[in-house]
Amino acid sequence: MSPIVIIGSGLAGYSLAREIRKRDGTVPLTLVTADGGEVYAKPNLSNALAQRRDPGQLASETAEQVALRLNATILTHTRITAIDRAGKRLLSDGGEIPYGRLVLALGADPIPHGLGGDGTDRVHAVNDLDDYARFRAALVGKKRVAIIGGGLIGCEFANDLVATGHTVEVVQYGPWPLDRLVPEQVGLALASGLAQRGVVWHFGRSAKNIELAGEGVTLALDDGHRVEADLVLSAIGLRSRTAMAEAAGLAVNRGIVVDRQLRSSDPDIHAMGDCAEVEGLVLPFVQPLLAQARTLAAVLAGEEAAIVYPAMPVVVKTPASPLVVAPPPMGTAGSWQIEATDKGLIARYLDSESNLLGFALGGGETGQRLQFAQQLPAMLA
Numbered sequence: 001m002s003p004i005v006i007i008g009s010g011l012a013g014y015s016l017a018r019e020i021r022k023r024d025g026t027v028p029l030t031l032v033t034a035d036g037g038e039v040y041a042k043p044n045l046s047n048a049l050a051q052r053r054d055p056g057q058l059a060s061e062t063a064e065q066v067a068l069r070l071n072a073t074i075l076t077h078t079r080i081t082a083i084d085r086a087g088k089r090l091l092s093d094g095g096e097i098p099y100g101r102l103v104l105a106l107g108a109d110p111i112p113h114g115l116g117g118d119g120t121d122r123v124h125a126v127n128d129l130d131d132y133a134r135f136r137a138a139l140v141g142k143k144r145v146a147i148i149g150g151g152l153i154g155c156e157f158a159n160d161l162v163a164t165g166h167t168v169e170v171v172q173y174g175p176w177p178l179d180r181l182v183p184e185q186v187g188l189a190l191a192s193g194l195a196q197r198g199v200v201w202h203f204g205r206s207a208k209n210i211e212l213a214g215e216g217v218t219l220a221l222d223d224g225h226r227v228e229a230d231l232v233l234s235a236i237g238l239r240s241r242t243a244m245a246e247a248a249g250l251a252v253n254r255g256i257v258v259d260r261q262l263r264s265s266d267p268d269i270h271a272m273g274d275c276a277e278v279e280g281l282v283l284p285f286v287q288p289l290l291a292q293a294r295t296l297a298a299v300l301a302g303e304e305a306a307i308v309y310p311a312m313p314v315v316v317k318t319p320a321s322p323l324v325v326a327p328p329p330m331g332t333a334g335s336w337q338i339e340a341t342d343k344g345l346i347a348r349y350l351d352s353e354s355n356l357l358g359f360a361l362g363g364g365e366t367g368q369r370l371q372f373a374q375q376l377p378a379m380l381a
């Protein structure tokens with residue numbers, strides 16, 4: 001079998017390597033990564049403060065340990081700069097790397113915050129272990145954190161930071177947290193749960209400017225309001241890393257376009273994880289990439305396989321206000337029906353024939369997530 005090269009050592013790259021080795025112990029396998037190649041679960045980055053876990057404790061294995069375990073070559077701190085498809089080689093800051101079959105598991109970049117002012121170096125985005133280490137170091141001795149963005153990651157960090165004694169203000173462009181995923185009543189219940197722990201919300205606002213102010217910073221909002229903080233966390237979303245694939249002439253849309261075999265517009269190049277768009281879906285979560293890893297390992301072994309996605313609810317890591325969401329597919333017609341129970345909230349997204357297309361469960365109702373998930377249609381059948 002021709003050698004397989006995977007770019008990326010995140011959950012996508014390492015999950016695929018593991019699945020390949022379950023089938024084949026000898027096919028030459030190389031992973032190349034711009035970072036240190038440590039194994040870590042990225043979802044832990046937004047709840048590690050309350051668990052008192054430092055960056056070192058979040059990494060469960062070194063690249064050397066994985067290389068040994070998986071009989072693979074792992075090139076760390078090596079950034080690929082271009083894909084030469086005609087020559088079947090990668091150009092990197094450490095030289096050229098030939099490939100037979102190539103897998104792009106490049107992840108996603110935080111969307112730039114676009115703030116003006118002289119305080120921009122106090123703005124953090126946490127998207128990998130190194131970012132987290134920098135954020136943790138910057139937090140030492142600091143109390144006030146402003147978070148820009150009230151989506152999943154912003155809410156989870158807000159919960160984690162208030163749980164460790166920080167004061168937190170969240171600037172959220174939408175009218176309630178997770179406004180693209182849950183209806184108003186559910187979003188406001190989440191906001192209220194976090195507010196009871198001390199989170200201050202600024203809904204319908206965006207941050208424009210950040211200026212140094214003594215030891216801290218002043219964040220200016222679009223309505224003239226000013227938020228004083230020691231540091232700022234930007235959590236306004238992620239964008240698939242597509243630039244290198246696009247420069248190599250691969251089809252790219254919101255992510256690197258792949259079919260149900262995770263194959264790009266070049267049959268020798270596959271993509272998976274946060275950088276990939278599978279049949280129009282960019283799903284930057286763990287469950288989809290695990291399904292992709294199983295399918296792609298089979299495809300690379302020459303087996304017949306095609307990705308299927310069951311319904312995949314996401315547990316929001318906000319213990320102050322527990323929440324599970326399974327938003328309806330974008331653009332599907334229907335409406336939210338909300339039931340307040342003595343335990344929490346049940347929001348059902350129903351079509352005109354009362355079929356369940358999505359849901360959100362809040363408070364004590366989150367325990368029902370499996371029963372609800374079983375009623376949802378598959379995301380990709």
Ligand SMILES: Cc1cc2nc3c(=O)[nH]c(=O)nc-3n(C[C@H](O)[C@H](O)[C@H](O)COP(=O)(O)OP(=O)(O)OC[C@H]3O[C@@H](n4cnc5c(N)ncnc54)[C@H](O)[C@@H]3O)c2cc1C
Pocket residue numbers: 007008009010011012013032033034035041042043044045046078079080081105106107108126127128153241244272273274275283284285286287289314315317
């Ligand atoms: C704070 C946070 C909390 C989250 N919580 C959850 C959760 O609770 N549940 C859930 O399902 N999902 C969660 N997610 C999303 C989930 O963690 C991601 O979907 C998943 O980790 C993405 O893995 P990946 O391997 O595709 O990307 P990444 O982990 O970003 O890996 C990308 C890899 O590509 C490498 N790379 C990129 N470009 C190059 C290059 N040019 N040359 C060499 N190497 C390169 C990087 O070094 C890295 O090794 C969370 C995400 C964040 C940020």
